[in-house]
Amino acid sequence: xxxxxxxxxxxxxxxxxxxxxxxxxxxxxxxxxxxxxxxxxxxxxxxxxxxxxxxxxxxxxxxxxxxxxxxxxxxxxxxxxxxxxxxxxxxxxxxxxxxxxxxxxxxxxxxxxxxxxxxxxxxxxxxxxxxxxxxxxxxxxxxxxxxxxxxxxxxxxxxxxxxxxxxxxxxxxxxxxxxxxxxxxxxxxxxxxxxxxxxxxxxxxxxxxxxxxxxxxxxxxxxxxxxxxxxxxxxxxxxxxxxxxxxxxxxxxxxxxxxxxxxxxxxxxxxxxxxxxxxxxxxxxxxxxxxxxxxxxxxxxxxxxxxxxxxxxxxxxxxxxxxxxxxxxxxxxxxxxxxxxxxxxxxxxxxxxxxxxxxxxxxxxxxxxxxxxxxxxxxxxxxxxxxxxxxxxxxx
Numbered sequence: 001x002x003x004x005x006x007x008x009x010x011x012x013x014x015x016x017x018x019x020x021x022x023x024x025x026x027x028x029x030x031x032x033x034x035x036x037x038x039x040x041x042x043x044x045x046x047x048x049x050x051x052x053x054x055x056x057x058x059x060x061x062x063x064x065x066x067x068x069x070x071x072x073x074x075x076x077x078x079x080x081x082x083x084x085x086x087x088x089x090x091x092x093x094x095x096x097x098x099x100x101x102x103x104x105x106x107x108x109x110x111x112x113x114x115x116x117x118x119x120x121x122x123x124x125x126x127x128x129x130x131x132x133x134x135x136x137x138x139x140x141x142x143x144x145x146x147x148x149x150x151x152x153x154x155x156x157x158x159x160x161x162x163x164x165x166x167x168x169x170x171x172x173x174x175x176x177x178x179x180x181x182x183x184x185x186x187x188x189x190x191x192x193x194x195x196x197x198x199x200x201x202x203x204x205x206x207x208x209x210x211x212x213x214x215x216x217x218x219x220x221x222x223x224x225x226x227x228x229x230x231x232x233x234x235x236x237x238x239x240x241x242x243x244x245x246x247x248x249x250x251x252x253x254x255x256x257x258x259x260x261x262x263x264x265x266x267x268x269x270x271x272x273x274x275x276x277x278x279x280x281x282x283x284x285x286x287x288x289x290x291x292x293x294x295x296x297x298x299x300x301x302x303x304x305x306x307x308x309x310x311x312x313x314x315x316x317x318x319x320x321x322x323x324x325x326x327x328x329x330x331x332x333x334x335x336x337x338x339x340x341x342x343x344x345x346x347x348x349x350x351x352x353x354x355x356x357x358x359x360x361x362x363x364x365x366x367x368x369x370x371x372x373x374x375x376x377x378x379x380x381x382x383x384x385x386x387x388x389x390x391x392x393x394x395x396x
Contacts, residue, residue, distance in 0.1 A: 005224055008217040009130065009137040013144025014151065015214020016122040019082055019115040020048065021149045022207045024304065025156035025327050028320040029200055031308060035096055035103040038308040044112060045305040051116035054078075055124040072222055075125050079218060082118035083211045085111045090204035133224055146331030153327040155206055156320070159196045284345060291352050298359045309366035311384055318381045325385060 023030075023044060031040050061069045092107040099106070130141045172185060280288070311319040365372040365384060374380025 005133075005137055005221070006140045008221050008224075009133070009140040010144035010147070011213050011217035012130075012221055013126070013141040014147045015079060015082070015211055015217075016126055016145050016148050017119045018148040018152060018210050018214070019086055019207055020119045021327050022152040022155075022203070023112060023115070025152050025324045026200060026203055027308070027323055028316055029159075029196060030093075030108075031312070031319075032316070033094055033200075034105045034108060036105060038312060041308050042305040043109060045301055047109060047113050048116040048120070049301065051113055051120045054117045054121035058121060058124050071125060071129055074121075075129060075218055076215075078118045078121050078125065079211065079215045081114055083208060083215055085114040085118070086204055086208040086211050089115070090201050090208065093200060093204065129221075133221070148331075149327040150331040151210065152207070153324040155203065156324045159198055159203060160320075287345065288348070291348055295352060295355065298355065303359055303362055306363065306366040309369040310362045310372070313365075313370045313372050313375055314381050314384055318385060322385045 027041060027044075031037050034040055036043055058069065058074065089108065089111045092111065093105070095105070095107045096103045097106040098104075126141070127138075130138050172183060307322065308319065311322045362384070372380070372384075374383065
């Protein structure tokens with residue numbers, strides 16, 4: 001039963017950002033078809049930021065009208081919207097409309113907004129729901145959240161979108177010299193883009209299946225016993241009402257004191273040691289918030305919007321690898337941080353400085369586009385792919 005709950009929590013977490021991550025890794029193929037072309041990442045970035053009205057609305061409702069929004073109902077609504085939007089995207093992503101005489105992929109952009117609304121709102125609804133379950137399932141939820149970037153990236157790598165090859169093509173030309181015409185053969189090296197192993201239609205159907213899996217996992221998770229139900233039945237009197245796992249820890253500590261336990265238990269048992277609280281000064285907290293704001297501005301706003309300009313001049317293969325590997329890097333960094341946790345502010349500052357340096361290189365290459373440094377060299381491809389990986393997300 002516990003293993004099944006862990007699998008459900010992982011599948012539920014995987015649906016948190018899988019739709020938007022899927023769009024990012026599919027961009028190398030989309031920019032070659034949709035009329036926005038290189039501007040498409042900038043459009044998507046703006047749409048995602050607009051979709052933050054979702055979590056803002058939920059937060060304001062919880063502040064001014066607490067209890068009015070039912071958490072389970074909200075999650076059902078947003079995940080269902082995600083399933084429908086992914087399904088419609090599979091059929092309508094390539095449709096275009098004329099606005100002021102210019103062709104735009106209006107259905108794609110509108111459905112992208114709904115997908116972004118789903119994923120952004122999941123940040124303020126999924127985790128509070130998971131806190132109602134027993135605490136060991138929260139770590140599994142975060143693993144699933146990391147897989148929401150890893151799985152679409154692996155699918156995109158298997159799809160092979162944007163892979164190109166160079167082919168030597170021959171042309172027959174007639175060369176006229178005086179009164180004589182001589183037929184000559186000219187060889188020319190051309191770039192041919194290989195068709196993907198499966199279409200964008202199939203890719204979005206796979207994203208739909210993942211969102212549907214998230215919805216089914218949530219349905220079964222709502223049938224699991226909540227943490228306050230267990231604590232009322234086994235740990236506390238029936239008149240104690242708990243709202244979060246933090247309160248369970250606080251009540252548990254108080255209950256030990258009320259029983260006359262003036263001495264701590266044997267510290268050899270790791271389960272008997274309460275987690276130590278870490279306090280920061282106002283200056284340190286300000287620094288942490290500034291670092292988080294700066295890193296999120298780079299990784300969620302600035303760098304994705306210029307990625308086509310910094311990577312496409314090196315070829316679609318390079319853009320494809322940069323987009324997919326950057327999505328893989330985030331869950332890998334989170335896994336590393338899970339096994340090697342660190343609260344060092346010095347390490348956070350160093351990681352942020354390193355990420356800023358990589359971001360500065362990407363911006364410089366985007367400014368030089370379409371003729372950046374090392375454009376005809378394999379070293380240029382390697383450097384831009386390695387610099388496109390957002391290393392600082394896992395550190396923060």
